[in-house]
Amino acid sequence: MSIEAAVLPTQYEPPGTADFWIPLIGDGAWAFTRASLLALVSVGLIWWWLHATTKKKALVPSMGQMGTEAVYGFVRNGIAKDLIGSKEFLKFVPLLFSLFVFILVNNLFGVVPPFQNPTMGRIGFPIALTLVVFVVYHWVGIKKHGFVGYWKSLVPAGLPKAMVPAIFFLELITDMFTRPVTLALRLFGNMFAGHIMMILFITGGWYMLNSGGILPIFGGVTWIMTFVMTLFELLVEVLQAYVFTLLAALYIGGAVADEH
Amino acid sequence: MHALTFPAAGDGSGWGSLPPIIPHPLELIFGLVTFAVIYWVVKQKIMPRLEEIYAERAAAIEGGINKAEEAQAQAQAALQEYQAQLTEARAEASRIREDAKAQGAQIIAEMKQQAASEATRITDTAHKQIEAERQQALVSLRNDVGRISTDLASRIVGESLHDETRQRGIVDRFLAELESGDVVREKVGAVEGEDS
Numbered sequence: 001m002s003i004e005a006a007v008l009p010t011q012y013e014p015p016g017t018a019d020f021w022i023p024l025i026g027d028g029a030w031a032f033t034r035a036s037l038l039a040l041v042s043v044g045l046i047w048w049w050l051h052a053t054t055k056k057k058a059l060v061p062s063m064g065q066m067g068t069e070a071v072y073g074f075v076r077n078g079i080a081k082d083l084i085g086s087k088e089f090l091k092f093v094p095l096l097f098s099l100f101v102f103i104l105v106n107n108l109f110g111v112v113p114p115f116q117n118p119t120m121g122r123i124g125f126p127i128a129l130t131l132v133v134f135v136v137y138h139w140v141g142i143k144k145h146g147f148v149g150y151w152k153s154l155v156p157a158g159l160p161k162a163m164v165p166a167i168f169f170l171e172l173i174t175d176m177f178t179r180p181v182t183l184a185l186r187l188f189g190n191m192f193a194g195h196i197m198m199i200l201f202i203t204g205g206w207y208m209l210n211s212g213g214i215l216p217i218f219g220g221v222t223w224i225m226t227f228v229m230t231l232f233e234l235l236v237e238v239l240q241a242y243v244f245t246l247l248a249a250l251y252i253g254g255a256v257a258d259e260h
Numbered sequence: 261m262h263a264l265t266f267p268a269a270g271d272g273s274g275w276g277s278l279p280p281i282i283p284h285p286l287e288l289i290f291g292l293v294t295f296a297v298i299y300w301v302v303k304q305k306i307m308p309r310l311e312e313i314y315a316e317r318a319a320a321i322e323g324g325i326n327k328a329e330e331a332q333a334q335a336q337a338a339l340q341e342y343q344a345q346l347t348e349a350r351a352e353a354s355r356i357r358e359d360a361k362a363q364g365a366q367i368i369a370e371m372k373q374q375a376a377s378e379a380t381r382i383t384d385t386a387h388k389q390i391e392a393e394r395q396q397a398l399v400s401l402r403n404d405v406g407r408i409s410t411d412l413a414s415r416i417v418g419e420s421l422h423d424e425t426r427q428r429g430i431v432d433r434f435l436a437e438l439e440s441g442d443v444v445r446e447k448v449g450a451v452e453g454e455d456s
Binding site for chain 1: 275283286287291305307316317
């Protein structure tokens, strides 16, 4: 990635997983990494923004309050209310709203200077969020149906007796394994792959611009493509925040539903 | 596999060369802690505020609707009252007109009656006057006729018969006979012949 690497074509080094490992303080398992710093910064930003835009509690909102209200209303009515139902959704709104803004801001860090590093591209963060969702939807399900009743509720009512064990097994795998793993990996994979693509386009373009012959033309095209990719990346970042929140609401809604 | 395919970043740390799906312990903890902070802020501070704004706005809108409805009801009541007043005024005007018409007719009738009675009275008075005058004329005429006839007769007879005539009521009797048609016209010549 250095200029030296670009000058000599044979030394071009494609971006790899190691590029995501950016320890700032210390090293090893307890190093304070750049992703951790960004997570902290995101907390500060979110806290400041939410506090600043809602402290006036104006009936006729300012632009900032309108924006916060729009996002809140979207999560509250568009996700929580629709998927959990109007009876119980309100107590899950803080969780879903927190998930949405936290993921959204950290995802946007992927392209917004000076951060330009998606926090969710480090698997630890998606796993942490998934863990919260996983615990919550099992907890509220057990609280609602009772411990035995919850596991029973995994199997749809009215199923032939012979099919119950097989379906229960499949539902159990879905519930305990597939859902959390896909939830975490989807977010992580999108951010990780998107960012690695961005690095590839930028460093590759730089490499070609500094090469001889016809390659600088391809390098220019690549950098134009980088711009398009950045817009696409923005879309993916917003979409992934939405999808994660949506699925979390879906799982919670399924756990507290009266009938499966 | 990744660790084999891509070289490590060269910092000598094992973490850079590990597969990316191995969670970094401190990052996992950071994820939990930072999310917990966000959740706490949202639950304790932000959501109550936003819900309060929602409720207040809903109340304000509902209040506005109620106010508008109230105003509309008031306008409706005012309109009804106005229409009732208008109807009443119209009825009153019509009543007054009827009254005036009736009164006018009554006045005209009264005047007519008055005029008629006056005319009758005047006519009666005139009649009475005429009668009286006639009577007077009759009396006067009778006297005159009596006197003249007596004068004439006394001239003819040569003596005044006045006193005798008055005593005997000849003239009156004659005239009464004349009126009843009992008088037989006598030949003047014979009398004249006798006289001469």
